[in-house]
Amino acid sequence: xxxxxxxxxxxxxxxxxxxxxxxxxxxxxxxxxxxxxxxxxxxxxxxxxxxxxxxxxxxxxxxxxxxxxxxxxxxxxxxxxxxxxxxxxxxxxxxxxxxxxxxxxxxxxxxxxxxxxxxxxxxxxxxxxxxxxxxxxxxxxxxxxxxxxxxxxxxxxxxxxxxxxxxxxxxxxxxxxxxxxxxxxxxxxxxxxxxxxxxxxxxxxxxxxxxxxxxxxxxxxxxxxxxxxxxxxxxxxxxxxxxxxxxxxxxxxxxxxxxxxxxxxxxxxxxxxxxxxxxxxxxxxxxxxxxxxxxxxxxxxxxxxxxxxxxxxxxxxxxxxxxxxxxxxxxxxxxxxxxxxxxxxxxxxxxxxxxxxxxxxxxxxxxxxxxxxxxxxxxxxxxxxxxxxxxxxxxxxxxxxxxxxxxxxxxxxxxxxxxxxxxxxxxxxxxxxxxx
Amino acid sequence: xxxxxxxxxxxxxxxxxxxxxxxxxxxxxxxxxxxxxxxxxxxxxxxxxxxxxxxxxxxxxxxxxxxxxxxxxxxxxxxxxxxxxxxxxxxxxxxxxxxxxxxxxxxxxxxxxxxxxxxxxxxxxxxxxxxxxxxxxxxxxxxxxxxxxxxxxxxxxxxxxxxxxxxxxxxxxxxxxxxxxxxxxxxxxxxxxxxxxxxxxxxxxxxxxxxxxxxxxxxxxxxxxxxxxxxxxxxxxxxxxxxxxxxxxxxxxxxxxxxxxxxxxxxxxxxxxxxxxxxxxxxxxxxxxxxxxxxxxxxxxxxxxxxxxxxxxxxxxxxxxxxxxxxxxxxxxxxxxxxxxxxxxxxxxxxxxxxxxxxxxxxxxxxxxxxxxxxxxxxxxxxxxxxxxxxxxxxxxxxxxx
Numbered sequence: 160x161x162x163x164x165x166x167x168x169x170x171x172x173x174x175x176x177x178x179x180x181x182x183x184x185x186x187x188x189x190x191x192x193x194x195x196x197x198x199x200x201x202x203x204x205x206x207x208x209x210x211x212x213x214x215x216x217x218x219x220x221x222x223x224x225x226x227x228x229x230x231x232x233x234x235x236x237x238x239x240x241x242x243x244x245x246x247x248x249x250x251x252x253x254x255x256x257x258x259x260x261x262x263x264x265x266x267x268x269x270x271x272x273x274x275x276x277x278x279x280x281x282x283x284x285x286x287x288x289x290x291x292x293x294x295x296x297x298x299x300x301x302x303x304x305x306x307x308x309x310x311x312x313x314x315x316x317x318x319x320x321x322x323x324x325x326x327x328x329x330x331x332x333x334x335x336x337x338x339x340x341x342x343x344x345x346x347x348x349x350x351x352x353x354x355x356x357x358x359x360x361x362x363x364x365x366x367x368x369x370x371x372x373x374x375x376x377x378x379x380x381x382x383x384x385x386x387x388x389x390x391x392x393x394x395x396x397x398x399x400x401x402x403x404x405x406x407x408x409x410x411x412x413x414x415x416x417x418x419x420x421x422x423x424x425x426x427x428x429x430x431x432x433x434x435x436x437x438x439x440x441x442x443x444x445x446x447x448x449x450x451x452x453x454x455x456x457x458x459x460x461x462x463x464x465x466x467x468x469x470x471x472x473x474x475x476x477x478x479x480x481x482x483x484x485x486x487x488x489x490x491x492x493x494x495x496x497x498x499x500x501x502x503x504x505x506x507x508x509x510x511x512x513x514x515x516x517x518x519x520x521x522x523x524x525x526x527x528x529x530x531x532x533x534x535x536x537x538x539x540x541x542x543x544x545x546x547x548x549x550x551x552x553x554x555x556x557x558x559x560x561x562x563x564x565x566x567x568x569x570x571x572x573x574x575x576x577x578x579x580x581x582x583x584x585x586x587x588x589x590x591x592x593x594x595x
Numbered sequence: 596x597x598x599x600x601x602x603x604x605x606x607x608x609x610x611x612x613x614x615x616x617x618x619x620x621x622x623x624x625x626x627x628x629x630x631x632x633x634x635x636x637x638x639x640x641x642x643x644x645x646x647x648x649x650x651x652x653x654x655x656x657x658x659x660x661x662x663x664x665x666x667x668x669x670x671x672x673x674x675x676x677x678x679x680x681x682x683x684x685x686x687x688x689x690x691x692x693x694x695x696x697x698x699x700x701x702x703x704x705x706x707x708x709x710x711x712x713x714x715x716x717x718x719x720x721x722x723x724x725x726x727x728x729x730x731x732x733x734x735x736x737x738x739x740x741x742x743x744x745x746x747x748x749x750x751x752x753x754x755x756x757x758x759x760x761x762x763x764x765x766x767x768x769x770x771x772x773x774x775x776x777x778x779x780x781x782x783x784x785x786x787x788x789x790x791x792x793x794x795x796x797x798x799x800x801x802x803x804x805x806x807x808x809x810x811x812x813x814x815x816x817x818x819x820x821x822x823x824x825x826x827x828x829x830x831x832x833x834x835x836x837x838x839x840x841x842x843x844x845x846x847x848x849x850x851x852x853x854x855x856x857x858x859x860x861x862x863x864x865x866x867x868x869x870x871x872x873x874x875x876x877x878x879x880x881x882x883x884x885x886x887x888x889x890x891x892x893x894x895x896x897x898x899x900x901x902x903x904x905x906x907x908x909x910x911x912x913x914x915x916x917x918x919x920x921x922x923x924x925x926x927x928x929x930x931x932x933x934x935x936x937x938x939x940x941x942x943x944x945x946x947x948x949x950x951x952x953x954x955x956x957x958x959x960x961x962x963x964x965x966x967x968x969x970x971x972x973x974x975x976x977x978x979x980x981x982x983x984x985x986x987x988x989x990x991x992x993x994x995x996x997x
Contacts, residue, residue: 245679246950246988248698291698292727318905319894353897365897373819409746409768462792473720484720495794496766496806497748509748513720531721544720546699556699560677561717587676589699 199386201379203439213431213443216516218469218485219450221523228515228524229536230543233480234553234594237537239580240270241588242556249589250291253299253306254550255330260306261591262297264288267306269334270591279306280336281327286313287342294547295357295415304330307360309351310342322351324358349383357415357422362388362438364415364422369395374456375413375426380438389439396428396456408459410470416548418476425474428456432474432481445481445516447471452487466490472511475545477553477594481516482545485525513544538577541565543594552593559588623924624656626912633911633918634867644850644863645886645916650870652909654919659926660933660993663882664945667927667993669978670709674987678703678711680948687944687992688735691755694948696728702742704755709990713757715740723751723759730773730827737778746770750783764804767795773827775835775856782807784856786837788825789817797837799856808859815861818844822901829942830882830995837861842876842893843901851879851886865911876903880937883997886911887937908937927991928954929961929975940995947991951982954989958982 230237240259242249247263258271260279265288267279287310289296296309306327311320326347327333333340355363362380367390369376377392411427423434423444430453432445452469459465465488473484489509490497513526515533526533532544532555541562545553563586568578584590631654634647660667670692672678680703684695692705693715702715717724730743735755741763742751748768752760763776763783772787782799789796789812796816798809817823822843827836835854841847850863865879865886875890889906896902911918923936925947939945949957958979962972982989 244676245697245700245703246681248681248700250698316905318891319902322896353900409770495792497764497768497804511720529722531719531724546718557718558677558699558701558714560714585676587679 201387201390203389205389205391206440208436208440208442211442211444213446214516214518214521216445216447216481216483216514217450217523218471218483218514219448219452221514221525222452222469222485222487222512224525225527226524227530228517228526228533230533230594231536232517233477233515233533234537234543236595237535237540238272238593238595239540239577240272240591240593241276241559241584242270242591243268243276243589244587245558245589249556249591250288251294251297252547252549252554252591253297254552255299255306256301256304259549259552259554259591259593260297260299262288264291269330277334279327279330280333280339281306281308281342281345282339283308283310283342287311289354293354295417298359298417299330300360303360305360306330306333307358308342309354309358312342322354323348324351324355324363325349326360349385351385355381357417359417359420359422362422362435364424364435366413366424366426373411374428377426378422378424378435380435382438391433391435391441393424393426393429393433394431394443395426410454410459410465410468412471412473414474416475418548423476425471428459447483462495475548475553477545477548478551479518481518482553483514483516485512485514486510487512537594538573539567539569539571540577540592543592552595554591554593556589556591559584559586559590562590622657623659623926623930626658626662627656627910627915627917627919630654630656630917630919632916634916636916639863642862642864645865645911645913647865647867647886647911647916647918648870649867649890652918652920656910656919656921658910658921658923659930660923660945661926663885663923663940664993664995667945667991668707669927670705670707670990670992671981672705672709672987672990673711675711677714678705679987682948682950682953682988684941685946685948685990685992686731686733687942687946688733691733691735692990692992693731693733693740695731696725702728702731702740704740704757707992709987712755715753715757716742716751716759723753723762725751729769729771732774732776732829734776734778739776739778741774741776743769743772743774750774750776761802763802766798766800766804766806766809767793770821771823771825773825773837775854782856784835784854786825786827786835786839786854786861788823788839789815790819791816796839797854797856797859797861799859808856810859810861815839815849817841820844824878826878828880828940830880830940832943836864836881838879838881840876840878846874846876848874851881867909876906878937880940882940883943883995884913886913887940889937925991927993929958929964929971930966931957931961943995945991945993945995949989949991951986951989952984955979955982955984 242261243263249261250264251262253260260269265283265285269277298307308325311322313320325345357364364378366378367376380388413426415424421434425432430447431443434442434444436442454468469485469487472486475482487510516523532542535543546555633651634645636643637646680694681697683697686693690707694703696702699718701717704712725744727745729745732741738754740753748765750763769787775784781801784799786797795809796812799807820843824840826838837852837854841849851865852861852863855862875892877890880887887910889908891903891906893901893903910921923933924930925933958975
């Protein structure tokens with residue numbers, strides 16, 4: 160074996176020296192950039208801001224009710240944008256002055272009302288981006304008008320990649336460029352050990368886990384150089400000692416989003432939604448009250464019956480409301496099975512609730528089970544349920560056909576803009592419906 | 596050092612293949628006739644398992660697609676606005692093509708001539724809507740399309756016109772799973788990634804969620820990590836092949852199975868014993884006459900995440916046990932190399948879903964090479980001239996040789 164290895168090494172070196180000078184240089188250069196800075200240890204002690212009590216989202220009470228929510232209760236304006244066809248679906252959106260930049264992977268476009276879309280002058284490949292399910296790879300800084308992008312550079316020989324956050328020049332100059340910028344030529348790149356969950360120019364944030372499990376334990380903040388700034392621990396349920404490989408459960412859900420440019424988190428087995436006010440200050444903002452429907456961590460881990468237990472499956476927020484999807488389990492799984500043979504389990508089915516917490520009224524409402532979203536009373540368009548959020552906007556993206564088929568034009572004056580939009584809408588377009 | 600050794604061995608195989616790429620057509624192999632035998636048949640209970648050994652994979656071959664498939668159809672998908680699709684997975688049946696969803700783009704159904712039929716379901720969180728989908732199937736004889744989202748306790752059902760039908764409630768919530776629906780027997784067979792604590796790895800049930808038979812996970816229990824997978828490629832009619840990929844936290848030797856759901860048995864058919872420790876990340880695909888697999892080497896990038904190196908691919912003849920590392924070239928598209936070759940075979944077909952601009956670029960490069968006959972050049976030139984950047988995608992569909 161030793162002999163084989165030596166022979167292998169000889170061959171590899173021979174080939175490297177004779178044929179791969181260019182590639183060798185590239186690898187060394189990226190490694191040098193990556194290794195140029197040794198990140199520092201945590202700089203701050205975490206501060207917890209309890210000056211404003213966390214608002215209670217009363218899922219327990221809402222589950223037994225059903226009440227339609229009008230879109231006007233959570234938004235006052237609605238706009239429509241054609242955002243390209245199904246060849247290049249939109250995977251991420253950020254608000255900029257007077258419009259939105261959307262990632263029609265792998266192209267970035269600026270979309271504005273009444274104007275043709277404009278290509279943002281950064282030319283990336285599909286392989287430069289993370290997978291479609293990972294959000295938070297774009298950030299737009301309104302103060303400096305710079306777009307930040309989280310990208311990777313793939314080494315085609317090895318398949319490994321180098322990740323980084325790149326900062327583009329001011330947006331006007333990028334839009335005015337005759338020649339494209341390329342990811343490798345971005346002047347400002349911060350190399351990362353791994354993808355970050357969410358970032359702003361001031362900090363990036365990554366989650367860490369309860370030892371030996373996949374349960375969230377808290378988040379770390381980092382500065383632009385990669386120094387650890389602060390550890391924050393979530394107030395998760397007491398888990399106790401569990402076997403390291405016994406943590407999977409479908410009740411697990413977590414998410415993160417930017418609200419007012421502040422990273423906001425939900426965590427597994429934690430009723431509280433947290434917001435980072437700055438690099439060292441965390442504040443609990445919402446307490447999701449599941450009441451009798453709650454399945455605490457120890458209960459779930461010890462395989463408690465989940466019949467009539469509920470958990471959050473999705474979470475979004477704008478200035479007026481918090482939007483949740485809540486699942487209530489209808490079947491017993493005492494035996495481990497969701498078994499219809501057990502007559503005791505026939506009393507109610509599993510149900511998925513779309514819920515809206517209205518901030519002003521401090522009220523949580525569950526939409527009717529058949530509803531696909533809030534009733535659109537702003538212009539009588541499609542029912543609205545957010546796919547995503549950026550700044551003070553919530554957006555939903557649907558094919559043109561769905562709008563044309565699903566919207567009834569009544570001749571009402573408030574449908575004038577929508578009517579004009581639909582009149583000019585090509586069938587191949589996806590439509591981004593934006594409410595504010 | 597061991598890891599370096601592993602990587603070097605893999606690199607060597609790749610390099611030895613790369614070194615031949617610039618050659619002419621004679622550098623392609625006719626098959627595995629001259630390759631060594633890399634495995635033996637082992638009796639395991641009532642089943643014969645082809646047990647192969649990575650140490651014996653010492654040969655590298657360049658295979659043409661024509662070795663594995665019939666002559667392909669080139670299908671230009673409908674250019675109607677609502678028919679546009681992105682590059683992604685396609686399921687073929689006798690008369691239809693079902694293009695997988697991608698974010699807000701729903702599943703789209705085409706006939707085999709590329710005419711757009713309808714969308715199937717919709718993106719969203721409401722009734723009959725889906726976000727992420729793990730498995731899907733098309734049963735054209737019974738006018739049904741089935742869709743299994745991630746972490747789901749039900750299979751969504753539609754007819755071929757796109758009308759939602761009553762969903763099938765499952766006996767277990769499925770973190771990741773693959774399924775067969777037998778409408779004649781009113782039976783649903785499911786195999787899931789058997790995370791610790793789940794009572795079954797496979798089961799059968801009726802359409803109301805009443806369990807019929809099941810198999811406990813036993814030694815197949817999976818570590819609770821969503822990097823592991825369970826996949827079925829359905830390349831042999833009537834066979835529910837199942838590959839459970841255990842790669843995290845530590846890859847382990849495993850087998851390719853068939854779920855014989857009429858008899859409620861998971862029957863092993865193929866395994867590869869790796870020479871390295873830890874063994875590489877790997878997966879298997881079964882074709883009518885071959886087993887194929889890949890091996891790649893993970894690199895840890897944080898305490899909780901890894902990424903893989905470029906994979907090496909191998910192919911083994913089911914009857915003779917002869918095998919080799921391989922690269923696959925599309926002789927119908929100018930002998931261009933096929934990326935991710937083992938993942939392009941589904942439902943008895945080799946499928947490539949290509950953006951016209953990318954395909955045109957590929958063809959133009961191929962036409963510059965010296966490998967083509969005048970006839971081939973003429974065919975490719977005609978194809979290249981028929982492609983327009985703003986057209987819908989092109990599907991290359993080739994039936995597997997049985």
